[in-house]
Amino acid sequence: MIKTVLVVCIGNICRSPMAEGLLRQALPNLAVTSAGLGAVVGSPPDPIAIELMGEFGLDISQHRAQQLSGTLASQTDLILVMENEQKHEIQRRHPVVSGKVFRLGEPAKFDIPDPYRQPRESFERAFQQIQHGVQAWVPRIQALAGAERE
Structure with missing residues (x-):
């Protein structure tokens, strides 16, 4: 049964806070x-990510970056990453959680490139891919959480 979901990227200021907002x-x-x-x-989200999420009615401005730790990883039921390489890195650092780490874009077999220090268009592309990944994962997570489908 899934009760907790952790979204991971590199800096925790662009992609993962956007995915966290959509999943919440x-x-x-x-x-x-x-x-x-x-x-x-402790870093805040990238200003472009804050602005983009705000346009969709989601406020991520209070988010602060945190480092993935073994404790955080082991206490989470499902870990979703942006890139396949991140999945391998988590499995290398924390082998005990290997079976619960998946790529957000896994259902459609895609990575979500990092928009950090890129123009707004890169953030928009990343956001669209994150939306696609979230839409694919939500029914699976609901089924595993025992939640009613809407």
Whole structure:
């Protein structure tokens, strides 16, 4: 049964906070959080990510980056990453969680490139891919959480 979902990227200031916001909206009864493999702890989200999410009615401005730890990973039921390489890195760092790490774009077999320090268009592309991944995962997560489908 899934009760907790962790979304991971590199810095925890662009992709994973956006995915966290979308998943929290879609799965209000689950605990959803995010972390980074190389986060500068306490950093706010990228201003473009904040602006873009705000346009969709989601406020991620209070988010602060956190580093993925073994404790955080082991206490989470499902870990979703942006890139296949991140999946392998988590499995290398924390082998005990290997079976619960999946790529957000896995259902359609795609990675979500990092838009950090890129123009807004890169953030928009990443957001669209994140939306696609979230839409594919939500029914699966709901089924595994025992939640009613809408």
